[in-house]
Amino acid sequence: MVDAINSFVDQLLGVGNDAQVILKAVEADPACAMANAQVGAFYLFAGGSVALTKAKSHLKVAKSYLKRANAREKLYVAAIEAWANRDIAQAIAHHEALAIAFPRDLASVHLAQYHYRNFGNSQRMLVIAEKVFAANRDNPYMHRMLAFGLEECHRLAEAEEYGRIAIALKRDNRWVHQLLTE
Known part of the structure; x- marks a missing residue:
């Protein structure tokens, strides 16, 4: 289950083609609140009414197991549930709280970005x-997220600098390659 969650996060942050790997986490442990919330996020990215129904179903399961969840998992479930309910301001507030309390949760930072x-708030993407x-200087995805925020704020020279660091740390970093070729 942990491997499937880690693979999903890697796919999410690396813009991979195998995000459905998260479904294996729920198969391995149907009672895992975090896995169910991430499946919910997977479906919300897909969009559409069928995906929303599936997302809400997994979030209902996630909420039923929150007694076993830690503080980080509870915030993450709340963030994804707010997204499913189209309360994006609340989803962002939960992701901001996660960033403060758990700064290494880059999946949450990615979702906040x-x-x-989508709100057109480039400055907050960067912030x-x-x-x-x-807390994440050694993580290539962190450099990519910083580069993305800088690019959206039209600070292109700095974005390129962080993008090149991201590629130096992880050569197969699709999002950064796209960023540097735009």
Whole structure:
């Protein structure tokens, strides 16, 4: 189950083609609140009414197991549930709280950036990446997220610098390659 969750996060952050790997986590442990919430996120990214129904179904399961969940998992479930309920401001508030309490949760930071971008708030995309950067200097995805925020704020030279660091840390980093070729 942990391997499937880690693979999903890697797919999410690396813009991979195998995000459905998260379904294996729920198969391995149907009572895992985090796995069910991440399956919910997987379906919410897909969009559409069928995907929303599936997402809400997994979130209902996740909520039923929150007694066993830790603080991070509870916040994550709340963030995804808010997204499913189209309360994006609340989803962002939960992701911001996760960034403060659990700065190494880059999946949550990624989702915050996703929501900020959809709201057209480039500055907040950058701020949340900067907020967690110190805790993640060694992570290529962190450099990519910082580069993305910088690019959205039209700070292109800095974005390119962080993008090149991201590629140096992890050569197969699709999002950064796209960023540097735009």
